[in-house]
Amino acid sequence: MCEVLWSRCSIACGGTWTSFRGTMTSPWYPGAYTSGPTCWYNVKPPSTGQKIQLKYDLMVISYLDTLEVKNSSQVVVSKQSGQRGYSVVPASPSYEASFTRNSPYVHTGFKASWVECGGDWTSDSGSFSSSYYPNKYHKQAHCIYTITPSSGNVIVLTINTLNLADNDVLQVTDGDGKSLANLTVSAAFHQFGPSSSFRAEFKADNGATSTGFHATWQTMPPRIKYDLALHTSGCAVGKKFSEVTTAGLKGRSVSIQKVSARVECLYACLVSPSCSLYSFSGDMCTLLTLDNAGFPLPATVMKQL
Known part of the structure:
Protein backbone atom coordinates (compact mmCIF):
# COMPACT_ATOMS: atom_id res chain seq x y z
CA MET A 1 0.00 0.00 0.00
CA CYS A 2 1.00 3.59 -0.58
CA GLU A 3 1.10 4.30 3.20
CA VAL A 4 3.94 1.79 3.50
CA LEU A 5 5.84 3.04 0.43
CA TRP A 6 5.67 6.63 1.64
CA SER A 7 8.76 7.82 -0.26
CA ARG A 8 7.43 6.50 -3.57
CA CYS A 9 4.01 8.13 -3.37
CA SER A 10 2.80 11.67 -3.89
CA ILE A 11 0.12 12.94 -1.52
CA ALA A 12 0.11 16.38 -3.14
CA CYS A 13 -3.34 17.58 -4.18
CA GLY A 14 -2.62 19.88 -7.11
CA GLY A 15 0.29 22.30 -7.53
CA THR A 16 1.76 25.18 -9.53
CA TRP A 17 4.53 24.93 -12.12
CA THR A 18 6.36 27.50 -14.29
CA SER A 19 8.47 25.15 -16.45
CA PHE A 20 8.03 24.12 -20.09
CA ARG A 21 8.27 20.46 -19.11
CA GLY A 22 6.85 18.66 -16.10
CA THR A 23 4.53 16.06 -14.65
CA MET A 24 1.43 16.17 -12.46
CA THR A 25 -0.39 13.27 -10.82
CA SER A 26 -3.39 12.40 -8.72
CA PRO A 27 -2.87 12.26 -4.91
CA TRP A 28 -0.90 9.24 -3.64
CA TYR A 29 0.17 8.28 -7.18
CA PRO A 30 1.37 5.60 -8.06
CA GLY A 31 -0.80 4.34 -5.24
CA ALA A 32 -4.59 4.68 -5.34
CA TYR A 33 -6.37 7.93 -4.53
CA THR A 34 -9.54 8.25 -2.46
CA SER A 35 -12.38 10.76 -2.25
CA GLY A 36 -11.49 14.22 -0.98
CA PRO A 37 -11.36 17.91 -1.84
CA THR A 38 -10.89 19.15 -5.40
CA CYS A 39 -7.24 19.32 -6.48
CA TRP A 40 -6.12 22.34 -8.56
CA TYR A 41 -3.20 22.25 -10.98
CA ASN A 42 -1.73 25.36 -12.65
CA VAL A 43 0.94 25.18 -15.36
CA LYS A 44 2.10 28.63 -16.46
CA PRO A 45 5.56 28.82 -18.12
CA PRO A 46 7.19 32.22 -18.88
CA SER A 47 5.62 34.27 -21.69
CA THR A 48 8.19 33.65 -24.44
CA GLY A 49 5.80 32.79 -27.27
CA GLN A 50 6.36 29.09 -26.66
CA LYS A 51 3.32 26.83 -26.17
CA ILE A 52 3.04 23.51 -24.36
CA GLN A 53 0.99 20.36 -24.89
CA LEU A 54 -0.45 18.28 -22.07
CA LYS A 55 -0.61 14.51 -22.53
CA TYR A 56 -2.20 11.80 -20.39
CA ASP A 57 0.29 8.99 -19.91
CA LEU A 58 -2.07 7.05 -17.66
CA MET A 59 -5.74 7.62 -16.78
CA VAL A 60 -7.70 5.27 -14.51
CA ILE A 61 -10.29 7.30 -12.59
CA SER A 62 -13.88 6.67 -11.52
CA TYR A 63 -16.88 7.70 -13.62
CA LEU A 64 -17.91 9.70 -10.54
CA ASP A 65 -14.68 11.71 -10.68
CA THR A 66 -13.64 14.32 -13.24
CA LEU A 67 -10.36 15.81 -14.47
CA GLU A 68 -11.13 19.06 -16.31
CA VAL A 69 -8.50 21.13 -18.13
CA LYS A 70 -8.81 24.74 -19.34
CA ASN A 71 -6.43 26.52 -21.71
CA SER A 72 -4.99 30.03 -21.28
CA SER A 73 -8.29 31.52 -22.53
CA GLN A 74 -10.22 29.63 -19.83
CA VAL A 75 -11.84 27.39 -22.45
CA VAL A 76 -12.40 23.76 -21.41
CA VAL A 77 -10.20 21.69 -23.74
CA SER A 78 -10.41 18.33 -21.95
CA LYS A 79 -12.82 16.64 -19.56
CA GLN A 80 -12.05 13.09 -18.45
CA SER A 81 -14.18 10.68 -16.40
CA GLY A 82 -13.74 6.94 -16.16
CA GLN A 83 -10.86 4.88 -17.50
CA ARG A 84 -8.95 6.31 -20.48
CA GLY A 85 -5.78 5.45 -22.35
CA TYR A 86 -3.04 7.66 -23.77
CA SER A 87 -4.25 10.96 -25.26
CA VAL A 88 -3.21 14.60 -25.69
CA VAL A 89 -4.78 17.99 -25.02
CA PRO A 90 -4.67 20.86 -27.59
CA ALA A 91 -1.54 23.00 -27.14
CA SER A 92 -1.77 26.23 -25.14
CA PRO A 93 0.56 28.79 -23.50
CA SER A 94 -0.70 27.56 -20.10
CA TYR A 95 -3.19 25.22 -18.43
CA GLU A 96 -5.46 25.18 -15.40
CA ALA A 97 -6.81 21.79 -14.28
CA SER A 98 -9.18 20.63 -11.54
CA PHE A 99 -9.58 17.07 -10.27
CA THR A 100 -12.85 16.38 -8.38
CA ARG A 101 -12.96 13.21 -6.28
CA ASN A 102 -16.48 12.05 -5.46
CA SER A 103 -16.15 8.26 -5.64
CA PRO A 104 -16.13 6.42 -2.28
CA TYR A 105 -13.84 3.76 -3.78
CA VAL A 106 -10.10 3.78 -4.45
CA HIS A 107 -8.71 4.10 -7.99
CA THR A 108 -5.26 4.15 -9.58
CA GLY A 109 -5.56 7.79 -10.68
CA PHE A 110 -3.69 9.61 -13.43
CA LYS A 111 -0.30 10.75 -14.58
CA ALA A 112 -0.08 13.68 -17.01
CA SER A 113 2.95 15.48 -18.42
CA TRP A 114 3.53 18.50 -20.60
CA VAL A 115 6.23 19.52 -23.06
CA GLU A 116 6.92 22.41 -25.45
CA CYS A 117 4.75 22.23 -28.59
CA GLY A 118 4.29 25.15 -31.00
CA GLY A 119 4.40 28.88 -30.38
CA ASP A 120 3.85 32.39 -31.74
CA TRP A 121 6.88 34.63 -32.29
CA THR A 122 7.38 38.22 -33.51
CA SER A 123 11.19 38.42 -33.53
CA ASP A 124 13.43 38.83 -36.58
CA SER A 125 15.29 35.62 -35.85
CA GLY A 126 14.91 32.51 -33.75
CA SER A 127 14.47 28.76 -33.79
CA PHE A 128 11.99 26.02 -32.91
CA SER A 129 12.01 22.24 -32.73
CA SER A 130 9.72 19.29 -32.30
CA SER A 131 9.12 18.23 -28.69
CA TYR A 132 12.07 16.56 -26.92
CA TYR A 133 14.36 17.24 -29.92
CA PRO A 134 16.88 15.68 -30.65
CA ASN A 135 15.13 12.83 -28.83
CA LYS A 136 11.86 11.36 -30.09
CA TYR A 137 8.73 13.54 -30.08
CA HIS A 138 5.53 12.37 -28.38
CA LYS A 139 2.68 10.47 -30.00
CA GLN A 140 -0.33 12.40 -31.34
CA ALA A 141 1.66 15.64 -31.23
CA HIS A 142 -0.14 18.56 -32.84
CA CYS A 143 2.00 21.70 -32.73
CA ILE A 144 1.51 24.96 -34.65
CA TYR A 145 4.37 27.44 -35.04
CA THR A 146 3.77 30.98 -36.35
CA ILE A 147 6.42 33.63 -37.06
CA THR A 148 5.34 37.21 -37.87
CA PRO A 149 8.14 39.76 -37.25
CA SER A 150 6.81 42.93 -35.61
CA SER A 151 9.50 44.88 -37.49
CA GLY A 152 7.76 44.19 -40.80
CA ASN A 153 10.93 42.66 -42.24
CA VAL A 154 10.75 39.66 -44.55
CA ILE A 155 12.24 36.41 -43.30
CA VAL A 156 13.58 33.13 -44.64
CA LEU A 157 12.58 29.89 -42.87
CA THR A 158 15.09 27.03 -42.87
CA ILE A 159 14.30 23.45 -41.87
CA ASN A 160 17.81 22.35 -40.89
CA THR A 161 16.98 18.74 -40.02
CA LEU A 162 13.91 16.61 -40.63
CA ASN A 163 13.38 13.03 -39.53
CA LEU A 164 9.73 11.99 -39.19
CA ALA A 165 8.04 8.64 -38.71
CA ASP A 166 5.70 7.28 -41.36
CA ASN A 167 2.35 9.14 -41.58
CA ASP A 168 3.66 12.19 -39.68
CA VAL A 169 3.88 15.53 -41.52
CA LEU A 170 5.18 19.10 -41.20
CA GLN A 171 3.08 21.52 -43.28
CA VAL A 172 4.57 24.92 -44.17
CA THR A 173 2.49 27.95 -45.27
CA ASP A 174 3.66 31.47 -46.15
CA GLY A 175 2.23 34.85 -45.18
CA ASP A 176 -0.19 34.82 -48.10
CA GLY A 177 -1.69 31.53 -46.96
CA LYS A 178 0.00 29.63 -49.79
CA SER A 179 0.92 26.05 -48.95
CA LEU A 180 4.63 25.64 -49.63
CA ALA A 181 5.22 22.02 -48.67
CA ASN A 182 4.01 18.96 -46.79
CA LEU A 183 7.27 17.55 -45.47
CA THR A 184 7.37 13.86 -44.55
CA VAL A 185 9.88 11.17 -43.56
CA SER A 186 13.36 12.77 -43.77
CA ALA A 187 15.43 15.30 -45.69
CA ALA A 188 18.67 17.14 -45.13
CA PHE A 189 17.69 20.71 -45.96
CA HIS A 190 14.62 22.79 -46.80
CA GLN A 191 14.40 26.56 -47.16
CA PHE A 192 11.40 28.81 -47.75
CA GLY A 193 10.95 32.51 -48.32
CA PRO A 194 11.37 35.28 -48.10
CA SER A 195 7.91 36.04 -46.71
CA SER A 196 6.31 38.44 -44.25
CA SER A 197 5.37 35.46 -42.05
CA PHE A 198 5.27 31.68 -41.85
CA ARG A 199 3.08 29.02 -40.31
CA ALA A 200 4.31 25.47 -39.71
CA GLU A 201 1.93 22.79 -38.47
CA PHE A 202 3.27 19.48 -37.19
CA LYS A 203 1.01 16.43 -36.84
CA ALA A 204 1.98 13.00 -35.52
CA ASP A 205 -0.22 9.92 -35.35
CA ASN A 206 -0.54 7.38 -32.54
CA GLY A 207 2.18 5.11 -33.91
CA ALA A 208 5.97 5.14 -33.84
CA THR A 209 7.80 8.45 -33.44
CA SER A 210 11.20 9.76 -34.53
CA THR A 211 13.73 12.50 -33.71
CA GLY A 212 11.68 15.22 -35.42
CA PHE A 213 12.95 18.50 -36.79
CA HIS A 214 14.85 21.69 -36.01
CA ALA A 215 14.11 24.99 -37.79
CA THR A 216 15.45 28.55 -37.77
CA TRP A 217 14.28 31.84 -39.24
CA GLN A 218 16.21 34.99 -40.11
CA THR A 219 15.46 38.34 -41.76
CA MET A 220 17.01 39.15 -45.12
CA PRO A 221 18.55 42.54 -46.03
CA PRO A 222 15.76 44.90 -47.18
CA ARG A 223 17.85 46.22 -50.09
CA ILE A 224 17.30 42.97 -51.97
CA LYS A 225 14.07 42.32 -53.85
CA TYR A 226 13.10 38.70 -54.37
CA ASP A 227 11.17 37.36 -57.33
CA LEU A 228 10.73 33.74 -56.26
CA ALA A 229 10.31 31.55 -53.18
CA LEU A 230 13.11 29.33 -52.01
CA HIS A 231 12.19 25.70 -51.67
CA THR A 232 15.12 23.33 -51.75
CA SER A 233 15.49 19.70 -50.80
CA GLY A 234 18.66 17.71 -50.42
CA CYS A 235 22.23 19.02 -50.33
CA ALA A 236 24.54 19.79 -53.21
CA VAL A 237 28.14 19.81 -52.01
CA GLY A 238 30.75 21.75 -53.97
CA LYS A 239 28.45 23.28 -56.58
Missing part, protein backbone atom coordinates in the same frame (compact mmCIF):
# COMPACT_ATOMS: atom_id res chain seq x y z
CA LYS A 240 29.83 26.41 -58.26
CA PHE A 241 28.49 29.17 -60.49
CA SER A 242 30.68 30.81 -63.14
CA GLU A 243 29.82 34.08 -64.88
CA VAL A 244 29.18 33.54 -68.60
CA THR A 245 27.96 37.03 -69.64
CA THR A 246 29.75 39.91 -67.98
CA ALA A 247 27.68 42.87 -69.29
CA GLY A 248 30.71 45.11 -68.82
CA LEU A 249 31.56 43.72 -65.40
CA LYS A 250 34.58 41.66 -64.45
CA GLY A 251 34.08 37.92 -64.55
CA ARG A 252 33.95 36.04 -61.26
CA SER A 253 32.64 32.82 -59.73
CA VAL A 254 30.76 31.96 -56.55
CA SER A 255 31.24 28.76 -54.59
CA ILE A 256 29.30 27.87 -51.44
CA GLN A 257 29.54 24.48 -49.77
CA LYS A 258 26.64 22.25 -48.60
CA VAL A 259 23.74 24.30 -49.92
CA SER A 260 21.50 23.99 -52.95
CA ALA A 261 22.02 25.73 -56.28
CA ARG A 262 19.07 28.04 -55.71
CA VAL A 263 20.42 29.22 -52.37
CA GLU A 264 23.80 29.82 -54.01
CA CYS A 265 22.05 32.13 -56.44
CA LEU A 266 20.55 34.07 -53.54
CA TYR A 267 23.98 34.22 -51.92
CA ALA A 268 25.54 35.59 -55.12
CA CYS A 269 23.06 38.49 -54.88
CA LEU A 270 23.68 38.96 -51.18
CA VAL A 271 27.45 39.34 -51.55
CA SER A 272 27.07 41.86 -54.40
CA PRO A 273 26.40 45.32 -52.86
CA SER A 274 24.68 46.54 -56.02
CA CYS A 275 22.44 43.51 -56.60
CA SER A 276 18.75 44.37 -56.45
CA LEU A 277 17.11 41.33 -58.05
CA TYR A 278 17.93 37.74 -58.77
CA SER A 279 16.15 34.86 -60.49
CA PHE A 280 16.91 31.18 -60.84
CA SER A 281 15.68 28.86 -63.57
CA GLY A 282 17.12 25.50 -64.47
CA ASP A 283 20.87 25.92 -64.00
CA MET A 284 20.88 29.67 -64.75
CA CYS A 285 21.30 32.34 -62.08
CA THR A 286 20.57 35.91 -63.19
CA LEU A 287 21.63 38.95 -61.16
CA LEU A 288 20.33 42.46 -61.86
CA THR A 289 22.43 45.34 -60.54
CA LEU A 290 21.84 49.08 -60.29
CA ASP A 291 24.20 51.92 -61.20
CA ASN A 292 24.74 54.93 -58.94
CA ALA A 293 21.70 56.70 -60.37
CA GLY A 294 19.43 53.77 -59.54
CA PHE A 295 18.97 52.57 -63.11
CA PRO A 296 19.32 48.86 -63.87
CA LEU A 297 22.43 47.62 -65.62
CA PRO A 298 22.30 44.67 -68.02
CA ALA A 299 21.75 41.41 -66.17
CA THR A 300 24.69 39.34 -65.05
CA VAL A 301 24.05 35.70 -65.87
CA MET A 302 25.81 32.78 -64.20
CA LYS A 303 25.69 29.18 -65.35
CA GLN A 304 26.08 26.20 -63.06
CA LEU A 305 29.28 24.28 -63.77
